Amino acid sequence: MSGTGVVVPFRLREHWWRLALLTVAVATCVWGASLFALIPILVWCASARSPRTGLVVGLILMVLLAWFVVPRELGWSGPWVPAAIEVYWLHTTLAAAVCFAGALVERRRPAGAGRLLTMVVIGFVATGFVLFAQLEEAPGDENVLPAPAQLRIAEDKACGSGGCWRVLTATGDRAPAVMREHLASRGYTPGPTSTITGNPRMCQQTGVLVTHQVCAELKDISANAVQVDWYVNS
Structure with missing residues (x-):
């Protein structure tokens, strides 16, 4: 005024x-x-x-x-x-x-x-x-979450000598296949089998000058249950 x-x-x-x-x-x-x-x-x-x-x-x-x-x-x-x-x-x-x-x-x-x-x-x-x-922190959702709505999800995290990672247990009709389809739709592609656990992996890579790779290991528990562990693969 x-x-x-x-x-x-x-x-x-x-x-x-x-x-x-x-x-x-x-x-x-x-x-x-x-x-x-x-x-x-x-x-x-x-x-x-x-x-x-x-x-x-x-x-x-x-x-x-x-x-x-x-x-x-x-x-x-x-x-x-x-x-x-x-x-x-x-x-x-x-x-x-x-x-x-x-x-x-x-x-x-x-x-x-x-x-x-x-x-x-x-x-x-x-x-x-x-x-x-982020040195001692578990990764973020990294496009693994949110998971498909039709699945029941239990989340956890774990840490070891190599760092920390996130753990997801999904149950529901055809949960292993649904999670693989979900990860593929979010940019994850099949990667080499883990040399530590022997579980199959799907990885997503981003980064223009500095590569940021996240890998998700999938362990089938049953026909309707799967465990997904994901971590930053430095």
Whole structure:
């Protein structure tokens, strides 16, 4: 409100692209549980000056964000699907380069270079923190869970000299076949038999520059029950 008591209108025409980008980015990050990936778009929306350049660079950042979040959440795998840990350092580094190029296009001295460098450093620090925190932790759901709704699931975790792993026991009609079909639909492919337990394995691999492989061992208990152990195969 101004000194004359007149409400100063928000310049929606000037800033609509910021609101649109932030809305889509927040929705994507919340869906993919990757709120850290929101930082580059926040930085760009706060520093961009030209609506045209701001929107174009923002869309490039949005495509980059989608690449790092969506394929993995859909259960896709392969060397072109970024691993979850790459969101912290690789996505941040690439996004910083895009923001830097956008600043040059706007013909302004990249005064935000220090801010972008800080963003990259934070990304690498976060990567180290996450990797350290995961050293003694069992893996996450890794597209094994949620399991098919028609099966009854009992979960547990175990640890040994080689680290920790998750254990799932599924019971129900044709449980072994249903779990194999479920894993295949989530990007798991048949892998070599475990040299320790002799159980068949299905593995999923992601990672553009750093490979992240998760393997699930399946042990048939009966025609209607199966045990699945999954772990990060480093």
